[in-house]
Amino acid sequence: MSAQPVKLAVFASGAGSNARRLIEYFGTAAHPQGDRGIVVALVVSNKPEAGVLHIAADNQVPTLIIEKEAFFRGDAYVPALKAAGIDYIILAGFLWKVPSLLIQAYPQKMVNIHPALLPAYGGKGMYGNFVHEAVIAAKENKSGITIHFVDEQYDHGASIFQATCPVLPNDTPATLAQRIHELEHANYAPVIEQLLRKK
Numbered sequence: 001m002s003a004q005p006v007k008l009a010v011f012a013s014g015a016g017s018n019a020r021r022l023i024e025y026f027g028t029a030a031h032p033q034g035d036r037g038i039v040v041a042l043v044v045s046n047k048p049e050a051g052v053l054h055i056a057a058d059n060q061v062p063t064l065i066i067e068k069e070a071f072f073r074g075d076a077y078v079p080a081l082k083a084a085g086i087d088y089i090i091l092a093g094f095l096w097k098v099p100s101l102l103i104q105a106y107p108q109k110m111v112n113i114h115p116a117l118l119p120a121y122g123g124k125g126m127y128g129n130f131v132h133e134a135v136i137a138a139k140e141n142k143s144g145i146t147i148h149f150v151d152e153q154y155d156h157g158a159s160i161f162q163a164t165c166p167v168l169p170n171d172t173p174a175t176l177a178q179r180i181h182e183l184e185h186a187n188y189a190p191v192i193e194q195l196l197r198k199k
């Protein structure tokens, strides 16, 4: 009898390129990838029109749309996540602050990827292109990604991994975002795999 795979729920609010990469790397409950023993079992979004939901559907990954009032009550969605056998929550462009009760339900089992080198350029309002605009406006010569545990504050949890890339003089938020996405797609899944191997 093969052991049950570790089940990830990916939380996303947008296009879902990171979710797509995680699905490609780990596979799904229906189509596990290799013998990693980890699968993307659920995609959760707060935006019914989010592109990530189409990526989930294309890969037969079940989805859960969350409602604001229930979500911010704190533990409204914990039963559904536990019923789905979710072991880890992976934030990938999720734009709501995760409430404490949900974090407490997944102690040291909730991670986020941020498109900058924290602690700089993090916190409320620092998401998507707002981050890249701030980095360029500050005339930084490098940026990067931070993968970190999630705590009750935005972008404050313990850092797990960082990678850097140059910021070029003629960069726009879009060209920098592309370079950051390449770092994200190369690193998020292997860093998660390594983190779970240590448990």
Ligand SMILES: Nc1nc2c(c(=O)[nH]1)N[C@@H](CN(C=O)c1ccc(C(=O)N[C@@H](CCC(=O)O)C(=O)O)cc1)CN2
Pocket (backbone or CB within 6 Å): 091, 094, 095, 096, 097, 098, 099, 112, 113, 114, 115, 123, 124, 125, 126, 127, 149, 150, 151, 152, 153, 154, 155, 156, 157
């Ligand atoms: N409890 C935590 N929740 C979340 C974290 C975290 O570290 N702790 N990380 C964020 C992801 N994130 C940056 O990596 C981030 C996302 C969104 C915001 C933000 O300012 N959001 C706006 C609302 C935007 C919207 O609804 O469209 C806001 O709060 O006013 C900052 C950082 C995910 N959750």
Ligand SMILES: NCC(=O)N[C@@H]1O[C@H](COP(=O)([O-])[O-])[C@@H](O)[C@H]1O
Pocket (backbone or CB within 6 Å): 012, 013, 014, 015, 016, 017, 018, 019, 092, 093, 094, 113, 114, 115, 126, 127, 128, 131, 180, 181, 184
């Ligand atoms: N502060 C949170 C934040 O800005 N997250 C960022 O949102 C993007 C989502 O892209 P995707 O939907 O294509 O994965 C990613 O670049 C991620 O780092």
